[in-house]
Amino acid sequence: MNAARPRTRIQRRNVDAIRAAALEVFSAQGFRGATLDQIAEVAGLSKPNLLYYFPSKEAIHLDLLSGLLDAWLAPLRALDPAGEPVAEILAYVRRKLALSRDFPRESRLFANEILRGAPHIEGVIGGALRALVDEKAGVIRGWAAAGRIAPVDPHHLIFSIWALTQHYADFEVQVRLVLGPGVDDPFPAAERHLVMLFRKLLAN
Amino acid sequence: MNAARPRTRIQRRNVDAIRAAALEVFSAQGFRGATLDQIAEVAGLSKPNLLYYFPSKEAIHLDLLSGLLDAWLAPLRALDPAGEPVAEILAYVRRKLALSRDFPRESRLFANEILRGAPHIEGVIGGALRALVDEKAGVIRGWAAAGRIAPVDPHHLIFSIWALTQHYADFEVQVRLVLGPGVDDPFPAAERHLVMLFRKLLAN
DNA sequence: GTCTATAGAAGGATAGAC
């Protein structure tokens, strides 16, 4: 069975259910912490049935990671060199924060992977991601050199955007516990705060 | 055997070796990913010997977490309401970044725990940590109200400091891969960048 | 205090009936 190319409706539905269940369990428990029993139960399948669609636990994990990488890099890829610098960077911040709000499990899946030393995506990080970051860093450096934004280290600016936005997904439990039960949605205030932060950082 | 109160030199040395080994393995593999075999090997002890000093794997993990919480909150606790606002906050940023540089495994131990929903330290997060954050947020709010720093959401300011500094420990692998082999120590540039960022955010 | 040996449970993966 080739999980990447399901032929029938049932196959597609089951593969999707497995992916959704695996995302749920892997993102919450990490790779070693997750069990096929848990994933199978969440997916509503038996464990052998799950292994009929994917050859191994690791194959499910890899399928999730590689399937998500594109979506994860899209916001940075969309940074337009021809756009207005501050607006472009703020739009990137907003897109990235929206990912944390709408896809926190995907964010935690990556966080788990990076924390463990990125054993499965080391190549992508040091390859495609690094190339993309270098390209966009060049754009930002150009903007700074032209005096269109304040001088700033472009790589660390990008790290800051990642850190500040992903924090609200990866450390969501802590954010909610510290803010207390009075705050049911921290994202509106987070967005106002981050927009102000980057506006001031980039202002000339 | 009471791990918290070792009586002899040998006991103290072994308990310390176990703590160091467990920190190494738990921070890199997560709780479930770590095995007593790995910890015992790093500590230079046999597995049963390890379990002579600690009653269980979970007990070692809890011992590490609770032992580190104080050190982890110290930088925020040191924020002085009587000090000069911008200098106090920048000093906090520097102390926190130094923790990421000097104790990255401790940072990753906490990150792993929070990612998994903070099962062992939920009480501390929603209790002592929340109280401390609220207290210091009050101080920061007072500074803003007095016009001594720019108006800013104090809780999200503190989250920003956590996110930006811990990123360099928790995502160290990614930072190094993206910066490439030309950069052997990202921390000096990170500190310059973060100091500029918070200086601008707080400037009136 | 430390070791070898092992119990007992959990988890990944497979066999084979249907």
Place this chain on the structure above:
DNA sequence: GTCTATCCTTCTATAGAC
């Protein structure tokens, strides 16, 4: 395609000799 039963490995933890 899906299930029950099961194999085999890994892992936590304990027993008991020294």
